[in-house]
Amino acid sequence: MTDRPWLDMYPPEIPKTIDYDRIPLQEFLTRSGNKFPEKTAMHFMGKDISYKEFHESALKFANYLRTLGIEKGDRVAIMLPNCPQSAIAYYGILYIGGIVVQTNPLYTERELTYQMADSGAKAIISLDLLFGRITKIIKETKLEHVIITGIKDYLPFPKNLIYPFIQKKEHGIIVKVEHRGMNHLFTEIMKIAKPDPVSYDFNFDEDIALLQYTGGTTGPPKGVMLTHANLISNAQMCNAWLYKCEDGEETVMGILPFFHVYGMTTVLVLSVMSGNKMVLIPKFDFDTALKAIDKQKPTLFPGAPTIYIGLLNHPDLAKYDLSSIKACISGSAALPVELQERFEKVTGGKLVEGYGLTETSPVAIANFVWEKRRVKGSIGVPWPDTDACILGPESSEPLPNGEVGEIAVKGPQVMKGYWNRPEETAETFRDGWLLTGDLGYMDDEGHFYVVDRKKDMIIASGFNIYPREIEEVLYEHDAIQECVVAGVPDPYRGETVKAYIVLKEGKSVTEEELNTYCREHLASFKVPRQYEFRKELPKTAVGKILRRSLIDEEKKKMEQELQTS
Known part of the structure; x- marks a missing residue:
């Protein structure tokens, strides 16, 4: 594309193109380890880990992996919450040219078996609590080594002594693993391995750093191949977008899990690249988050709308100081305007919506943080070196401004492809454009x-209905804390609109009142025909509401009704 109207809106501080560092991703840890050796890299439940210790620990892990026969291109899985071991393992794997496979610790045996078998991972690092789950699936995978660690391993005294008793009380077990055979203890690795420099033949554009599995909403999860070039370019774009932030001076809230691409890039990779401090939260709850913000004073807080909503509606919010927050980029779901305004009023910082997907490492488009603030409802404009357009069903030519079609993206952050799935990779691209699967439009300014x-669009009685539009209206209602709109089966209309509602504490509203409210703001065919009030909504690890699981619930209900009728 030669017509990029959004570039005219860029503040002078944001470059239109970036000269990317053509180095291995792990080299940024080496740089920060040398530049900021005594600076805190990670704060974890009362313990500070310096960049020097972080860097040396990652090299120790890398050298130990080499003794196990792990080589360039081998896949090593990380199945951990946000903790120092997760970050150390991530960079240690990269130091030997390995490929990280991020794995959700909540995975069932079936999900874990699929991902380990599909990726061909040779080793996995995980929590002691999950050791039993891993041992049950080893025979169905190519796993040769299991590295075990525990939350207590990086807790300060006396928490490290108390934690096993808390673990036994909460989970009913204390897991003991011996350092022998195919089983390895992280604590022993840190004692016996040496922090020697590691080198290998490196190809910036081709070498894969990460296999990040998609959620599998359209079939089995696919491993997205993200190269060193993909991840470095996206992190440096993010750094350029946050131009008021200073290297080595920021503190980043690490609520978003590293096993999700959004948390991995905006917290882990960006922090290490910039020499900033990460505040790691292994298990998210709003009390812990508010206390961490109050004490650790984070300046950057990547998150998701449901996280910000939960914090703002916490009954003890007024007891905590959130004024340290300078900037937040919200992702994973649409950011309601009412939420943005309220969060900025409470914190004094800026909250903007970003847009992307796993296949774009993940950010492709975002609103400006400080200048030329958000146009209502917009996800923003493309990042430096990123092209975006709206394509019709078959054409490779962009649609005119204002017309709805599929959002398509090009840029250095776009994935190499899907792991061992050339046909699905080809289907996802059209003449070099990555098809996002999202419907949208572009205005005259870009x-x-x-x-x-x-795939979420509702077709009811022939009308195309977009859930996001209805959700925006519902979020503006004073009684609603969270909501999601879905198309559920309907024998007459094909699909009908249903709204799932979580009310704010102490607030109430009836279906009739909501119906009247929606009819004042929406065309009649868009107004929900059904409302369901819930205490909570199903969510992913990063707080994205699982619309699809609600639709599946409705389908199962209908099937049961048909069977009993």
Whole structure:
């Protein structure tokens, strides 16, 4: 594309193109380890870990992996919450040219078996609590080594002594693993391995750093191949976007899990690249988060709308100081305007919506943080060196401004492809454009708008209905804390609109009142025909509401009703 109207809106501080560092991703840890040796890299439940210790520990892990026969291109899985071991393992794997496979600790045996078998991982590092789950699936995978660690391993005294008793009380077990055979203890690795420099033949554009599995909403999860070039370019774009932030001076809230690409890039990779401090939260709850913000004074807080909503509606919010927060980029779901305004009023910082997907490492489009603030409803404009357009069903030519089609993206952060799935990779691209699966449009200035996921669009009585539009209206209602809108089966309309509602504490509203409210703001065919009030909504690890699981619930209900009728 030669017509990039959004570039005219860029503040002078944001470059239109970036000269990317063509180095291995792990080299940024080497740089920060040398530049900021005594600076805190990670704060974890009362313990500070310096960049010097972080760097040396990652090299120790790398050298130990070499003794196990792990070589360049081998896959090593990380199945950990946000803790120092997760970050150390991530960079240690990269130091030997390995490929990280991020794995959700909540995975069932079936999900874990699939991912380990599909990726061909040779080793996995995980929590002691999960050791039993791993041993049950080893025979169905190519796993040769299991590295075990525990939350207590990086707790300060006396927490490290008390934690095993808490673990036994909460989970009913204390797991003991011996350092022998295919089983290895992280604590022993840190004692016996040496922090020697490691080198290998490196190809910036081709070498894969990460296999990040998609959620599998359209079939089995796919391993997205993200190269060193992909991840470095996206992190340096992010750094350019946050131009008021200073290297080595920021503190980043690490609520988003590293096993999700959003947390991995905006917290882990960006912090290490910039020499900033990470405040790691292994198990998210709002009390812990508010206390950490109050004590650790984070300046950057990547998150998701549901996280910000939960914090703002916490009954003890007024007891905590959130004024340290300078900037937040919200992702994973649409950011309601009412939420943005309220959060900025409470914190004094800036909250903006960003847009992307696993296949774009993940950010491709975002609103400006400080200048030329958000146009209502817009996800923002493309980042430096990133092209975006709206494509029709078959054409490779962009649609005129204002017309709804599929959002397509090009840029250095776009994935290499899907692991061992050349046909699905080919289907995801059209003449070099990555097809996002999201419906949207672009205005004359270059702002992009998401109408909805292509697969979430509701077709009721022939009308195309976009859940996001209805959700925006519902979020503006004073009684609603969270909501999601889905198309559920309907024998007459094909699909009908249903809204799932979580009310704010102490607030109430009836279906009739909501119906009247929606009819004042929406065309009649868009107004929900059904409302369901819930205490909570199903979510992913990063707080994205699982619309699809609610639809599946409705389908199962209908099937049961048909069987009993």
